[in-house]
Amino acid sequence: MEDHYRMDRTMSTAQDTKISARNVQVHYADNHAIKDVNVEIGDKTVTAFIGPSGCGKSTFLRCLNRMNDTIDICRVGGDILIDGEDIYDPKVDPVQLRAKVGMVFQKPNPFPKSIYDNVAYGPKIHGLAANKAELDQIVERALRRGAIWDEVKDRLHAPGTGLSGGQQQRLCIARAVATEPEVLLMDEPCSALDPIATAQVEELIDELRQNYAVVIVTHSMQQAARVSQKTAFFHLGNLVEYDDTDQIFTNPKDPRTESYISGRIG
Amino acid sequence: MSNLLLIAIVIVLGAVGYVLGRKRALNTAGGNIRDLHSLPVYYGANTAMTAVVPAMGLLLVWLLVQPMVVNNAVSGMISDATIAEAGSRDLVMSDVRRVADGLDLAVANGAMSGAEASNLDPSTSDVRGILAAVGVALGSDVSSETLDAAQRYRGMSGTGSIWKAVVVIAASVAGLGIAYMQSHKDFRARNIVERGVLALLIFAASIAILTTLGIILSLVFSTVEFFRLYAASDFFFGLRWNPSFSGRGGGSELGILPLLWGTLYISFVALIVAVPLGLFAAIYLSEYASNRFRSIAKPLLEVLAGIPTIVYGLFALLTVGPLLVDVFGSGGLLGVDWMAGGTAVMTAGLVMGIMLIPFVSSLSDDIINAVPQSMRDGSYGLGATKSETVRQVILPAALPGIVGAILLAASRAIGETMIVVLGAGAAARLSMNPFDAMTTVTAKIVSQLTGDSDFASPEALVAFALGISLFIITLGLNVFALYIVRKYREQYD
Numbered sequence: 145m146e147d148h149y150r151m152d153r154t155m156s157t158a159q160d161t162k163i164s165a166r167n168v169q170v171h172y173a174d175n176h177a178i179k180d181v182n183v184e185i186g187d188k189t190v191t192a193f194i195g196p197s198g199c200g201k202s203t204f205l206r207c208l209n210r211m212n213d214t215i216d217i218c219r220v221g222g223d224i225l226i227d228g229e230d231i232y233d234p235k236v237d238p239v240q241l242r243a244k245v246g247m248v249f250q251k252p253n254p255f256p257k258s259i260y261d262n263v264a265y266g267p268k269i270h271g272l273a274a275n276k277a278e279l280d281q282i283v284e285r286a287l288r289r290g291a292i293w294d295e296v297k298d299r300l301h302a303p304g305t306g307l308s309g310g311q312q313q314r315l316c317i318a319r320a321v322a323t324e325p326e327v328l329l330m331d332e333p334c335s336a337l338d339p340i341a342t343a344q345v346e347e348l349i350d351e352l353r354q355n356y357a358v359v360i361v362t363h364s365m366q367q368a369a370r371v372s373q374k375t376a377f378f379h380l381g382n383l384v385e386y387d388d389t390d391q392i393f394t395n396p397k398d399p400r401t402e403s404y405i406s407g408r409i410g
Numbered sequence: 411m412s413n414l415l416l417i418a419i420v421i422v423l424g425a426v427g428y429v430l431g432r433k434r435a436l437n438t439a440g441g442n443i444r445d446l447h448s449l450p451v452y453y454g455a456n457t458a459m460t461a462v463v464p465a466m467g468l469l470l471v472w473l474l475v476q477p478m479v480v481n482n483a484v485s486g487m488i489s490d491a492t493i494a495e496a497g498s499r500d501l502v503m504s505d506v507r508r509v510a511d512g513l514d515l516a517v518a519n520g521a522m523s524g525a526e527a528s529n530l531d532p533s534t535s536d537v538r539g540i541l542a543a544v545g546v547a548l549g550s551d552v553s554s555e556t557l558d559a560a561q562r563y564r565g566m567s568g569t570g571s572i573w574k575a576v577v578v579i580a581a582s583v584a585g586l587g588i589a590y591m592q593s594h595k596d597f598r599a600r601n602i603v604e605r606g607v608l609a610l611l612i613f614a615a616s617i618a619i620l621t622t623l624g625i626i627l628s629l630v631f632s633t634v635e636f637f638r639l640y641a642a643s644d645f646f647f648g649l650r651w652n653p654s655f656s657g658r659g660g661g662s663e664l665g666i667l668p669l670l671w672g673t674l675y676i677s678f679v680a681l682i683v684a685v686p687l688g689l690f691a692a693i694y695l696s697e698y699a700s701n702r703f704r705s706i707a708k709p710l711l712e713v714l715a716g717i718p719t720i721v722y723g724l725f726a727l728l729t730v731g732p733l734l735v736d737v738f739g740s741g742g743l744l745g746v747d748w749m750a751g752g753t754a755v756m757t758a759g760l761v762m763g764i765m766l767i768p769f770v771s772s773l774s775d776d777i778i779n780a781v782p783q784s785m786r787d788g789s790y791g792l793g794a795t796k797s798e799t800v801r802q803v804i805l806p807a808a809l810p811g812i813v814g815a816i817l818l819a820a821s822r823a824i825g826e827t828m829i830v831v832l833g834a835g836a837a838a839r840l841s842m843n844p845f846d847a848m849t850t851v852t853a854k855i856v857s858q859l860t861g862d863s864d865f866a867s868p869e870a871l872v873a874f875a876l877g878i879s880l881f882i883i884t885l886g887l888n889v890f891a892l893y894i895v896r897k898y899r900e901q902y903d
Binding site for chain 2: 209211214216239240241242243244246247248249251253254255256257265266269270316319320323
């Protein structure tokens with residue numbers, strides 16, 4: 145089954161599959177938002193989801209860490225496996241799952257706490273640090289990974305909401321990596337940022353690839369082309385095309401993909 | 411001419427003005443609305459406004475000024491001897507007014523003709539009897555001096571009201587005329603009406619503010635009067651509350667401290683009950699409850715806020731008090747003898763706490779809902795559970811608002827009256843035992859002012875001093891609450 149499935153998808157590069165989604169359906173009340181999506185997301189890869197607004201790419205992203213559970217009217221069908229384990233299995237604790245699958249949101253959303261407490265929030269909840277010194281280490285490591293350590297190391301106890309937009313978003317990324325996730329989901333992480341902050345975050349995403357599987361939803365095709373190795377194009381709730389990023393942008397197979405990246409639909 | 415009729419005439423003039431102004435404006439534009447600066451209704455409204463507003467203003471001023479002028483003129487006629495006999499000028503003047511009004515009434519009822527009333531002679535006719543027949547009772551026979559003054563009063567008032575009618579109607583007609591002439595297609599009626607609307611809104615806003623000022627002033631004057639009769643230091647630092655109603659002045663101990671202690675103690679108990687219950691209810695409703703449950707439960711909870719406090723008082727008196735005695739009284743369930751009667755701090759505090767639950771929960775619920783969803787998403791996205799999210803993210807974000815809500819509830823508790831009148835007892839007492847009967851500032855204001863009270867004695871005037879103390883405390887709490895809310899509010903964009 146697994147092999148057959150892979151062949152079906154004709155993966156161009158042989159990578160470890162981190163997440164595989166099979167026949168995923170999402171309904172918001174009567175609205176069929178995601179239709180029969182199959183996708184294999186590789187480990188230590190940046191995968192970009194592109195598509196016009198309302199095509200379901202964010203919805204699908206939120207299925208990967210069961211954030212849609214917090215929406216009453218949302219129903220998810222099909223299977224999503226992370227490391228071969230079905231995350232919608234009743235035995236799986238969504239709270240534990242979300243510690244493993246971190247998420248960064250469209251708008252920077254630091255908690256109204258100090259920078260230190262923002263980053264320490266996840267590790268404290270999950271008991272990752274045995275003592276204060278260890279926690280300090282975790283926070284520093286996370287902030288370094290978030291490429292923001294040098295900017296905030298002298299004011300760790302200042303409120304996180306006082307940072308600039310780009311810094312806030314990097315703080316949120318640091319906060320997400322502090323819980324040592326295996327997958328990092330990013331929902332349009334740069335849409336609220338200026339070009340310089342965007343460049344910093346993109347650089348950061350590229351570095352994060354060494355440790356995590358990164359899935360990023362973006363409206364900017366240039367961004368997808370810059371940061372991702374694989375790209376999935378969604379349209380009206382369908383996964384139209386999924387392939388290497390180069391392939392998608394230079395030689396798309398589906399006419400809809402071509403129309404979208406050349407700016408004819410959107 | 412009665413004021414009501416006058417007002418009716420002015421309003422009719424306004425309505426006529428509306429029709430005329432609208433019509434004239436349309437005529438100047440040759441019936442084409444597009445050529446008008448404003449819509450036709452604005453010309454009508456402008457004409458009506460100019461006809462009604464100045465006339466009404468004039469009427470209002472006239473109504474205020476005329477009695478003062480007449481009073482001044484008439485009170486000059488009264489001799490010092492009469493004043494000395496009656497006790498004060500005000501008393502004589504009120505007699506004069508009663509006689510004058512009585513004569514007017516008698517004429518209106520047909521008990522005597524207008525001429526008869528004007529030519530009454532106190533030595534030949536029984537003025538007191540005539541007036542009693544039309545329902546105006548006088549304390550003594552009418553002296554010729556009083557009658558003269560009353561006749562003068564009638565005369566001036568009569569002339570005054572004729573002039574009033576003439577002037578007001580003239581003002582209205584003049585306004586109508588001016589606005590009518592202005593109603594030309596280029597006239598900017600719309601802008602004038604806009605200014606009229608602005609004036610109306612400012613008027614409404616200032617009424618509220620002026621009323622507050624008026625309340626404060628009336629309290630302040632009586633309070634100053636009180637402190638003239640009773641030492642301020644005894645009032646603020648006295649440890650005993652023991653007013654005597656037997657004699658006038660003296661023997662009363664009017665210390666505010668026992669009352670303030672009762673107020674704060676009961677409010678404290680009430681908040682201990684209301685804050686956790688209200689807050690938890692708010693958290694449940696906003697974070698955990700399904701939409702359907704919330705839509706039913708929230709209005710139900712708010713029904714509590716609609717129960718009149720006197721009903722809560724009855725509940726305290728008849729249900730909670732006896733229940734507490736059964737538990738804490740002698741021979742009660744606990745075998746302790748802490749509680750002598752049903753009325754106690756605990757009784758009033760518990761019931762008041764229940765009353766405050768919807769306050770705390772409703773305000774907190776709004777505040778918790780105002781915390782952006784992105785905060786919750788951020789927390790859930792890190793693998794936090796609901797209660798961790800609530801405790802560590804939502805409550806800290808909502809804290810200033812919640813503190814504000816609690817302080818507002820506290821000022822409500824401090825000002826609450828009926829529950830403590832019925833539930834807390836009447837004994838002013840400085841005690842730590844929450845099962846003792848105590849009383850509060852508000853309850854004592856009620857008891858000092860109800861019944862026969864002499865408003866010149868410190869025992870009655872103390873109510874105003876208590877009132878203003880309470881007002882300052884709750885005002886301070888409200889200001890503090892607003893300050894906290896503003897200062898610590900997170901700016902979410």
